[in-house]
Amino acid sequence: MKGFSLIAVVLVLVSGCAGGVKRSFTIATDPPDAEIRVISGEGLSEEKYRSPAEITVRLPKDSVLLNKNMLEVSKPQYKTKKMQLRSIKDGESLKISLDRLVRYRLQYSLLAPVKSDVLAFQDNLLSISLAIEERWIRMDLKNRSSRQLKILWDRAEYTDFNNSQHRVMHSGIRYQDRNDRIPAQSIPPNGSVQPQIMSIRAIAYSQEKKDYESKPLFPLDSDVALDLKGRVFYLFLPVEYDRQIIPYNFKIQITDVVKE
Numbered sequence: 001m002k003g004f005s006l007i008a009v010v011l012v013l014v015s016g017c018a019g020g021v022k023r024s025f026t027i028a029t030d031p032p033d034a035e036i037r038v039i040s041g042e043g044l045s046e047e048k049y050r051s052p053a054e055i056t057v058r059l060p061k062d063s064v065l066l067n068k069n070m071l072e073v074s075k076p077q078y079k080t081k082k083m084q085l086r087s088i089k090d091g092e093s094l095k096i097s098l099d100r101l102v103r104y105r106l107q108y109s110l111l112a113p114v115k116s117d118v119l120a121f122q123d124n125l126l127s128i129s130l131a132i133e134e135r136w137i138r139m140d141l142k143n144r145s146s147r148q149l150k151i152l153w154d155r156a157e158y159t160d161f162n163n164s165q166h167r168v169m170h171s172g173i174r175y176q177d178r179n180d181r182i183p184a185q186s187i188p189p190n191g192s193v194q195p196q197i198m199s200i201r202a203i204a205y206s207q208e209k210k211d212y213e214s215k216p217l218f219p220l221d222s223d224v225a226l227d228l229k230g231r232v233f234y235l236f237l238p239v240e241y242d243r244q245i246i247p248y249n250f251k252i253q254i255t256d257v258v259k260e
Contacts, residue, residue, distance in 0.1 A: 104225035112251035159234040170195035175212035
């Protein structure tokens with residue numbers, strides 16, 4: 001009996017050293033010269049393959065590590081595809097096709113507070129020009145008055161092309177502080193500021209990059225962008241002057257969608 005017990009213990013130890021569940025599969029890609037990258041095992045080791053490829057991995061039992069075991073297929077000028085290895089069955093044959101990247105550029109006009117083909121406005125208190133960039137709205141605001149102005153950031157809002165309202169933050173605020181109260185920003189007479197304005201909801205922490213990142217304002221990398229023509233979005237910016245709050249509401253229309 002002692003001999004059988006010893007053999008059983010050895011078998012348990014050997015199976016433990018093997019580490020996880022073995023899984024084999026084949027993969028073919030379109031285009032055929034796409035790069036296949038596999039991150040697997042408890043050590044999250046990385047291997048690269050070319051199509052067609054026969055791949056064998058060991059999936060860890062730890063759920064956190066298992067979620068990080070990934071298959072990635074990529075090629076320049078194509079959209080990268082990723083999938084968790086846990087979703088692939090043993091013996092499965094995969095055929096993964098990549099979609100070619102497209103890129104669109106938007107053109108805009110200002111509908112309010114004045115109509116203009118240029119995203120700019122001025123009155124006796126201030127002048128504002130806006131530039132719509134990929135992930136934020138860049139603003140150049142100059143105080144034209146003889147007194148201090150305050151941008152009341154905690155009341156500012158961005159309403160997107162789907163008519164959803166968002167709190168905003170500016171480039172002077174750390175991403176990790178985005179949900180805190182955002183202080184008002186003072187601008188002295190003849191002074192100016194050039195903040196980048198973004199939706200708080202567009203900020204997310206990337207586990208892959210180990211850093212915060214901002215999502216694009218619009219889906220410009222697919223034909224979905226064609227549906228944006230004619231849509232409107234808003235930037236609401238309350239400004240305090242001489243103890244009065246002046247609401248500036250910029251209504252912007254997407255006038256054209258151009259394929260690059």
